[in-house]
Amino acid sequence: MALLEVRDLAVTFGVGDSLTRAVDGISFAIEAGQSYGLVGESGCGKSTVLRAVSGLNPDWTGEILLDGQRLLPRRERAFYKLVQMVFQDPYGSLHPRHTVNAALMEPIIIHGLDDANGRIVRALDQVQLGPRFRFRYPHQLSGGQRQRVAIARALILEPKVLLLDEPTSALDVSIQAEVLNLLADIRRDNHLTFVLVSHDLAVVAHMCDRLGVMLKGRLVEELSVEQLQTGAVENAYTRHLLAASKGYDRRLAVRADDTDLAVRDDG
Amino acid sequence: MSQGPAPATAPPEASKSGLKAWLTADVALSTTQAAAQRAYFSWLRFQANPLALAGLVVLVLLLLMAIFAPLIATHDPLLQNLEHRLQPSSARHWLGTDEVGRDVFSRIVYGSRVTLYIVLLVALIVAPIGLVVGTVAGYFGGLIDTALMRITDVFLAFPGLVLALAFVAALGPGLENAVIAIALTSWPGLARLARAETLVVRSSDYIAASRLQGASSFRIIWRHIMPMCLPSLIVRVTLNMAGVILTAAGLGFLGLGAQPPMPEWGTMLSTGRRFMLDHWWIAAYPGIAILLVSLAFNLFGDGLRDVLDPRSEG
Amino acid sequence: MSETSPASPAAGAPMLAIEDLRVRFATPLGPVDAVRGISFTVGREKVGIVGESGSGKSMTGRSILRLTPKSATVTARRMAFEGLDLLGASEREMRAVRGRRISMILQDPKFSLNPVVRVGRQISEAFRVHHKASEKEARARALAMLEAVQIREPARVYDLYPHEVSGGMGQRIMIAMMLIPDPALLIADESTSALDVTVRMQVLAILDDLVSKRGLGLIFISHDLNLVATFCDRVLIMYAGRIVETCRAQDLANARHPYTRGLLDSLPRLGERRERLAVLERDPAWLEQEL
Numbered sequence: 001m002a003l004l005e006v007r008d009l010a011v012t013f014g015v016g017d018s019l020t021r022a023v024d025g026i027s028f029a030i031e032a033g034q035s036y037g038l039v040g041e042s043g044c045g046k047s048t049v050l051r052a053v054s055g056l057n058p059d060w061t062g063e064i065l066l067d068g069q070r071l072l073p074r075r076e077r078a079f080y081k082l083v084q085m086v087f088q089d090p091y092g093s094l095h096p097r098h099t100v101n102a103a104l105m106e107p108i109i110i111h112g113l114d115d116a117n118g119r120i121v122r123a124l125d126q127v128q129l130g131p132r133f134r135f136r137y138p139h140q141l142s143g144g145q146r147q148r149v150a151i152a153r154a155l156i157l158e159p160k161v162l163l164l165d166e167p168t169s170a171l172d173v174s175i176q177a178e179v180l181n182l183l184a185d186i187r188r189d190n191h192l193t194f195v196l197v198s199h200d201l202a203v204v205a206h207m208c209d210r211l212g213v214m215l216k217g218r219l220v221e222e223l224s225v226e227q228l229q230t231g232a233v234e235n236a237y238t239r240h241l242l243a244a245s246k247g248y249d250r251r252l253a254v255r256a257d258d259t260d261l262a263v264r265d266d267g
Numbered sequence: 268m269s270q271g272p273a274p275a276t277a278p279p280e281a282s283k284s285g286l287k288a289w290l291t292a293d294v295a296l297s298t299t300q301a302a303a304q305r306a307y308f309s310w311l312r313f314q315a316n317p318l319a320l321a322g323l324v325v326l327v328l329l330l331l332m333a334i335f336a337p338l339i340a341t342h343d344p345l346l347q348n349l350e351h352r353l354q355p356s357s358a359r360h361w362l363g364t365d366e367v368g369r370d371v372f373s374r375i376v377y378g379s380r381v382t383l384y385i386v387l388l389v390a391l392i393v394a395p396i397g398l399v400v401g402t403v404a405g406y407f408g409g410l411i412d413t414a415l416m417r418i419t420d421v422f423l424a425f426p427g428l429v430l431a432l433a434f435v436a437a438l439g440p441g442l443e444n445a446v447i448a449i450a451l452t453s454w455p456g457l458a459r460l461a462r463a464e465t466l467v468v469r470s471s472d473y474i475a476a477s478r479l480q481g482a483s484s485f486r487i488i489w490r491h492i493m494p495m496c497l498p499s500l501i502v503r504v505t506l507n508m509a510g511v512i513l514t515a516a517g518l519g520f521l522g523l524g525a526q527p528p529m530p531e532w533g534t535m536l537s538t539g540r541r542f543m544l545d546h547w548w549i550a551a552y553p554g555i556a557i558l559l560v561s562l563a564f565n566l567f568g569d570g571l572r573d574v575l576d577p578r579s580e581g
Numbered sequence: 582m583s584e585t586s587p588a589s590p591a592a593g594a595p596m597l598a599i600e601d602l603r604v605r606f607a608t609p610l611g612p613v614d615a616v617r618g619i620s621f622t623v624g625r626e627k628v629g630i631v632g633e634s635g636s637g638k639s640m641t642g643r644s645i646l647r648l649t650p651k652s653a654t655v656t657a658r659r660m661a662f663e664g665l666d667l668l669g670a671s672e673r674e675m676r677a678v679r680g681r682r683i684s685m686i687l688q689d690p691k692f693s694l695n696p697v698v699r700v701g702r703q704i705s706e707a708f709r710v711h712h713k714a715s716e717k718e719a720r721a722r723a724l725a726m727l728e729a730v731q732i733r734e735p736a737r738v739y740d741l742y743p744h745e746v747s748g749g750m751g752q753r754i755m756i757a758m759m760l761i762p763d764p765a766l767l768i769a770d771e772s773t774s775a776l777d778v779t780v781r782m783q784v785l786a787i788l789d790d791l792v793s794k795r796g797l798g799l800i801f802i803s804h805d806l807n808l809v810a811t812f813c814d815r816v817l818i819m820y821a822g823r824i825v826e827t828c829r830a831q832d833l834a835n836a837r838h839p840y841t842r843g844l845l846d847s848l849p850r851l852g853e854r855r856e857r858l859a860v861l862e863r864d865p866a867w868l869e870q871e872l
Contacts, residue, residue, distance in 0.1 A: 041777035056475050080481040093472035097494045099301050106490075107480040135295035137305065143634075153476065172633035172804065177847035177858035184857065199777070206849035206858070229852055244778035245851065247811030253786035 002029035024217035037204035037211035090146035319570020325563035342370035401461025498575035505568035509561030595622035629813035684759035701739025749780030
């Protein structure tokens with residue numbers, strides 16, 4: 001049985017003329033221990049899916065099942081011990097007036113956990129930040145270090161599922177490599193299930209077992225990483241993304257104005 | 268700039284005292300030390316602003332004057348001496364005497380107590396109300412927001428002094444009632460400010476992260492949103508203080524604030540007005556005191572804003 | 582080292598020549614060097630500058646137009662553009678260069694376009710700043726330029742406000758605005774980083790055509806190694822304010838400097854699966870060695 005299953009999920013914003021279907025009926029299932037990627041361009045709804053699953057956005061229709069249990073739009077506190085999230089912007093996801101210690105204490109206090117000190121030390125250790133960083137404020141940390149703190153905060157509750165919203169897109173490539181390696185390590189060590197949202201096919205190919213390609217709120221294709229690597233891709237849009245992610249190619253720009261209108265409609 | 272050539276941090280000097288070393292240590296070892304370091308660097312930034320520092324000095328002097336009024340004052344502020352009425356400044360009466368022969372200097376010294384009392388009481392009433400109303404309205408939005416903001420609008424719709432006048436007229440003249448009236452008229456602005464700040468903070472990722480840890484709304488408002496609103500609120504309250512002093516003086520001037528013979532600067536100014544042409548000092552000195560203190564609050568508030576603004580730190 | 586760097590054959594004589602450019606910031610903690618002695622030339626070609634944040638690549642672009650912040654000191658043995666000494670030029674001479682001869686396209690068009698003026702008007706104004714022309718003539722020029730950047734209904738787009746256009750179109754409008762005074766050199770600082778792949782391809786194709794058809798010079802500043810390798814003719818790799826390596830873009834995969842190699846190895850790749858990504862080990866010696 002799948003650990004996380006999404007059935008016919010739909011999210012709409014606005015009403016009347018300005019109604020937009022950000023997510024338009026998508027379904028996928030993720031086995032325990034798997035790493036699933038959602039790729040697509042900005043505005044395709046991939047982050048909206050993650051926000052619905054995480055409970056941040058309660059306005060959705062369809063079904064979300066965790067371990068076979070249907071989730072309600074409003075989540076119980078116990079849910080957050082199973083599912084945690086890491087955000088894209090390491091500069092925005094840490095409270096500017098809380099030290100690293102305070103950020104890591106937060107989940108411990110909320111859930112009334114014991115051994116606060118031990119948990120914080122272990123979490124910092126696991127993300128390879130030493131005790132030196134424990135009493136720093138976010139502005140005293142680099143982007144990569146902040147993202148490690150955000151990961152440590154997500155790990156404190158020992159979740160089963162980690163939702164990753166573009167976790168490295170704001171980082172330099174060399175820092176991205178460190179954070180991706182770290183994520184791979186903690187996934188192995190903690191037997192985590194990942195849902196990784198990214199616009200970068202190479203990152204998804206590196207991190208995931210399976211992926212879904214999204215376009216305008218729909219899942220246009222689901223494929224395995226092997227298919228992605230060998231280029232055994234059915235859908236034209238996926239092929240286009242794949243070709244574009246290999247770098248600049250004059251031929252890919254031929255369709256210029258066809259997509260232009262589509263983009264304008266979305267915006 | 269994580270990869271750029273970092274500016275070399277100054278090597279720890281052996282001569283540094285223990286406290287300074289603790290405050291500037293590269294690695295904080297406790298929450299207290301981290302907070303102290305933060306405060307220390309804020310202080311370093313604040314003291315680099317001479318005008319703000321001047322404001323702070325005036326306010327500290329005002330506080331000392333209020334505390335040690337009996338030691339500083341040369342006369343009993345209430346003691347009338349009709350033989351020495353309306354005298355200009357002299358060695359005996361530094362700032363002269365008023366129409367019933369009371370020493371103006373001593374009355375100004377004691378008046379600082381009244382001014383501070385008004386200012387502190389207003390701040391203590393106004394800041395929490397504004398903070399709670401603003402953050403709650405901003406965080407929850409919807410009906411709660413609409414209801415709270417319409418109430419705020421009602422208060423904002425009247426000019427402050429007029430509303431204060433109405434309240435005092437209803438409650439009866441007196442210092443406490445004046446304070447309540449001023450407080451009632453100045454919280455809406457703060458609530459608006461706190462709400463605006465909350466709307467910005469509410470959508471940030473760290474609030475989302477906190478919600479995803481299962482934090483309650485109360486906890487999010489208390490631990491995450493209020494600390495972000497507090498600095499601008501403190502700055503605003505400080506800047507408002509000048510206005511509060513002037514409103515209090517205005518109420519005193521109209522006979523609706525502190526009642527005679529209490530030495531209140533506004534009341535002194537008001538009574539001195541009758542003798543202004545021939546005996547200018549009776550009105551001028553309390554006026555100068557009001558001006559100085561309001562100015563000091565303004566300068567201090569400006570300096571605080573530069574230091575406390577959360578946006579000024581990366 | 583500009584002498585040894587391979588120039589593309591079509592580049593012709595360099596229009597921009599920079600020798601020993603340095604940018605130093607005065608900070609409360611002492612001076613910080615953002616750019617530490619770099620030399621390069623640009624001809625009628627696409628020159629990519631890649632590096633990570635803090636490598637000084639943006640500051641290099643800005644110092645060419647003398648748009649560095651006040652706290653920065655820019656020095657160079659030589660910084661010449663079409664015979665004009667950019668460092669010695671008066672502010673008036675610089676204003677004639679900026680926009681007219683050298684244009685700069687920034688990352689986010691939303692911040693560069695005036696939100697309360699229709700985009701077409703902003704383009705025609707950009708033309709009238711540098712050329713004596715009637716409003717009608719400027720409008721015709723602007724419409725033609727919008728068409729040149731592949732906007733299908735120029736007349737309709739002309740009357741839109743910046744918030745009414747998508748990010749990709751906004752970026753093309755920016756390019757149109759930058760191109761209408763007919764500059765010789767274009768500096769694109771992360772101009773396509775915020776764009777989706779589809780739109781990015783279009784914008785790149787426009788820039789590509791400008792270089793090949795109009796003979797512009799292009800300095801393409803980016804953090805994206807893949808993109809620079811496939812788009813540019815020549816690549817300068819910057820690290821900590823220095824150019825550590827220069828090579829032809831198509832040879833970037835065979836780069837020799839350990840920093841460039843490290844960057845390339847740390848990139849996840851589509852074609853092959855690796856257990857771990859190589860982590861870049863920074864060698865302090867890279868900061869000092871003479872190239």
